Amino acid sequence: xxxxxxxxxxxxxxxxxxxxxxxxxxxxxxxxxxxxxxxxxxxxxxxxxxxxxxxxxxxxxxxxxxxxxxxxxxxxxxxxxxxxxxxxxxxxxxxxxxxxxxxxxxxxxxxxxxxxxxxxxxxxxxxxxxxxxxxxxxxxxxxxxxxxxxxxxxxxxxxxxxxxxxxxxxxxxxxxxxxxxxxxxxxxxxxxxxxxxxxxxxxxxxxxxxxxxxxxxxxxxxxxxxxxxxxxxxxxxxxxxxxxxxxxxxxxxxxxxxxxxxxxxxxxxxxxxxxxxxxxxxxxxxxxxxxxxxxxxxxxxxxxxxxxxxxxxxxxxxxxxxxxxxxxxxxxxxxxxxxxxxxxxxxxxxxxxxxxxxxxxxxxxxxxxxxxxx
Amino acid sequence: xxxxxxxxxxxxxxxxxxxxxxxxxxxxxxxxxxxxxxxxxxxxxxxxxxxxxxxxxxxxxxxxxxxxxxxxxxxxxxxxxxxxxxxxxxxxxxxxxxxxxxxxxxxxxxxxxxxxxxxxxxxxxxxxxxxxxxxxxxxxxxxxxxxxxxxxxxxxxxxxxxxxxxxxxxxxxxxxxxxxxxxxxxxxxxxxxxxxxxxxxxxxxxxxxxxxxxxxxxxxxxxxxxxxxxxxxxxxxxxxxxxxxxxxxxxxxxxxxxxxxxxxxxxxxxxxxxxxxxxxxxxxxxxxxx
Numbered sequence: 001x002x003x004x005x006x007x008x009x010x011x012x013x014x015x016x017x018x019x020x021x022x023x024x025x026x027x028x029x030x031x032x033x034x035x036x037x038x039x040x041x042x043x044x045x046x047x048x049x050x051x052x053x054x055x056x057x058x059x060x061x062x063x064x065x066x067x068x069x070x071x072x073x074x075x076x077x078x079x080x081x082x083x084x085x086x087x088x089x090x091x092x093x094x095x096x097x098x099x100x101x102x103x104x105x106x107x108x109x110x111x112x113x114x115x116x117x118x119x120x121x122x123x124x125x126x127x128x129x130x131x132x133x134x135x136x137x138x139x140x141x142x143x144x145x146x147x148x149x150x151x152x153x154x155x156x157x158x159x160x161x162x163x164x165x166x167x168x169x170x171x172x173x174x175x176x177x178x179x180x181x182x183x184x185x186x187x188x189x190x191x192x193x194x195x196x197x198x199x200x201x202x203x204x205x206x207x208x209x210x211x212x213x214x215x216x217x218x219x220x221x222x223x224x225x226x227x228x229x230x231x232x233x234x235x236x237x238x239x240x241x242x243x244x245x246x247x248x249x250x251x252x253x254x255x256x257x258x259x260x261x262x263x264x265x266x267x268x269x270x271x272x273x274x275x276x277x278x279x280x281x282x283x284x285x286x287x288x289x290x291x292x293x294x295x296x297x298x299x300x301x302x303x304x305x306x307x308x309x310x311x312x313x314x315x316x317x318x319x320x321x322x323x324x325x326x327x328x329x330x331x332x333x334x335x336x337x338x339x340x341x342x343x344x345x346x347x348x349x350x351x352x353x354x355x356x357x358x359x360x361x362x363x364x365x366x367x368x369x370x371x372x373x374x
Numbered sequence: 375x376x377x378x379x380x381x382x383x384x385x386x387x388x389x390x391x392x393x394x395x396x397x398x399x400x401x402x403x404x405x406x407x408x409x410x411x412x413x414x415x416x417x418x419x420x421x422x423x424x425x426x427x428x429x430x431x432x433x434x435x436x437x438x439x440x441x442x443x444x445x446x447x448x449x450x451x452x453x454x455x456x457x458x459x460x461x462x463x464x465x466x467x468x469x470x471x472x473x474x475x476x477x478x479x480x481x482x483x484x485x486x487x488x489x490x491x492x493x494x495x496x497x498x499x500x501x502x503x504x505x506x507x508x509x510x511x512x513x514x515x516x517x518x519x520x521x522x523x524x525x526x527x528x529x530x531x532x533x534x535x536x537x538x539x540x541x542x543x544x545x546x547x548x549x550x551x552x553x554x555x556x557x558x559x560x561x562x563x564x565x566x567x568x569x570x571x572x573x574x575x576x577x578x579x580x581x582x583x584x585x586x587x588x589x590x591x592x593x594x595x596x597x598x599x600x601x602x603x604x605x606x607x608x609x610x611x612x613x614x615x616x617x618x619x620x621x622x623x624x625x626x627x628x629x630x631x632x633x634x635x636x637x638x639x640x641x642x643x644x645x646x647x648x649x650x651x652x653x654x655x656x657x658x659x660x661x662x663x664x
Contacts, residue, residue, distance in 0.1 A: 214434070
């Protein structure tokens with residue numbers, strides 16, 4: 001036990017004395033949250049709007065005027081044919097197409113009219129903001145009309161319904177909008193646990209200290225455990241910063257149980273540490289360990305785990321590849337707990353897959369760990 | 375590639391055993407096998423009755439190993455390194471201080487300095503202290519004097535003699551032939567084969583030829599002249615002299631002297647000398663080549 005603590009102390013000394021690396025490790029999650037977090041808060045001011053209005057009546061005119069009066073929209077053009085809608089969106093001339101149904105005013109008086117909002121879903125964050133603003137304006141119109149009707153007709157207090165149909169071109173499911181925090185969490189834990197652990201064990205091999213350690217009574221399992229312990233602690237610090245930032249700065253609250261979220265993170269940390277140990281056992285030097293972690297684990301995680309593009313929108317082959325990435329499962333589970341607020345039963349599949357992967361990596365590390373050199 | 379073949383030797387308890395050979399002779403491989411770091415393809419070795427393969431844990435508990443490359447933690451201070459290795463072997467600096475005192479006391483003034491910032495000689499002293507801190511039965515030192523200054527080399531050998539007097543068996547390798555004389559027994563190793571094992575005196579005593587040291591004003595012309603004579607068996611440069619052995623049936627030393635003077639060599643000096651280990655090494659190398 002004393003040997004273990006002596007080892008852990010040595011690891012901490014190494015981390016604390018390498019000040020640039022330590023700063024990067026502690027600031028990385030903050031930087032990521034800020035970059036990704038504020039990246040999604042796209043300003044939607046003065047978005048150009050195209051209108052297709054076959055009714056051309058008072059109600060549609062009023063709605064167009066209201067849209068135009070708001071700070072978010074500018075009426076750019078009227079479309080003469082519905083088929084032009086996709087064309088103008090594709091060209092990027094407009095960000096939103098408003099399509100009214102026939103006889104809009106008449107229908108509204110009768111109680112039900114419909115309007116369709118079409119936006120470019122390839123940028124899901126902007127698209128959802130646009131849709132939200134437009135829907136709010138349309139609903140306000142409905143409420144105002146109901147009030148007007150009550151004042152004039154007296155007994156007719158029925159609220160007219162405007163069916164607001166929202167259509168996202170190119171990204172119908174709109175996944176990915178809330179990926180930032182879970183994605184950054186996955187990436188940060190992967191970086192600290194997998195990359196740093198593998199580098200730190202590979203460093204012992206490279207500098208020859210592993211030779212000296214092996215010719216001593218210390219057991220390989222002690223070496224592994226003491227190597228992972230400091231990064232475990234560091235990951236917990238980063239987990240706390242990321243969650244605090246997401247709650248207080250990004251205003252993404254934890255809808256589900258915090259305990260479940262932390263437990264999930266611990267499971268993922270454990271998995272990443274096992275993976276880091278495994279990489280370091282295979283890699284002969286620090287640079288190889290870093291490249292393997294970066295190229296094989298980090299890059300696919302950033303690109304395929306749903307951090308930037310929703311997995312559902314990818315070609316089938318990439319979707320299959322994404323399934324073997326631990327981060328994909330973690331991000332999905334965290335998203336469900338954080339955003340949807342589901343309990344453990346809803347994420348049992350993810351938990352199972354992550355546990356399976358962790359056990360597999362650990363077993364492979366223990367089996368592969370060489371009690372000799374080469 | 376085969377690094378070692380047909381290697382067989384015994385080291386007595388409490389002696390300084392030297393493995394002498396050039397770079398690439400297989401010394402480091404041999405050390406790694408003996409410290410259980412790598413497995414030999416075939417053959418066996420025991421240490422204090424423990425088998426290298428089966429009882430490797432026992433061996434690791436009881437040997438001190440100092441690799442050829444500086445293998446301590448550069449980002450830790452002298453004191454932190456020594457403390458770390460003491461704990462690794464379940465001991466403390468205080469417990470075995472008398473053993474490392476002679477060595478450690480010389481670097482103790484710098485104990486707050488990072489190991490990576492020490493000079494070559496001080497690094498070796500620290501590495502030696504770390505390898506010794508658990509009072510090992512056998513100390514394996516792989517080229518401890520490579521890359522350090524002559525003064526530190528001398529100091530290091532003096533320390534090894536001190537350790538020997540404390541009853542520690544030392545196996546040391548070196549590419550420097552002059553250090554062979556400081557060992558109790560040596561093995562000359564070349565291309566993975568041991569050519570000779572004996573005390574340094576024993577190896578020199580068995581040298582079959584007389585060795586002459588030759589010197590003149592123009593040493594490089596002298597070397598090419600010497601190599602022209604059929605009777606000169608071997609000729610190697612050693613510092614300010616050329617060492618030669620001659621075939622007595624074809625040439626006497628007097629006739630060689632006359633021939634060299636005739637060839638115009640100025641200030642010619644020829645004297646018989648006691649062979650050095652390096653002469654023996656050269657001789658053995660040329661034998662294995664032939």
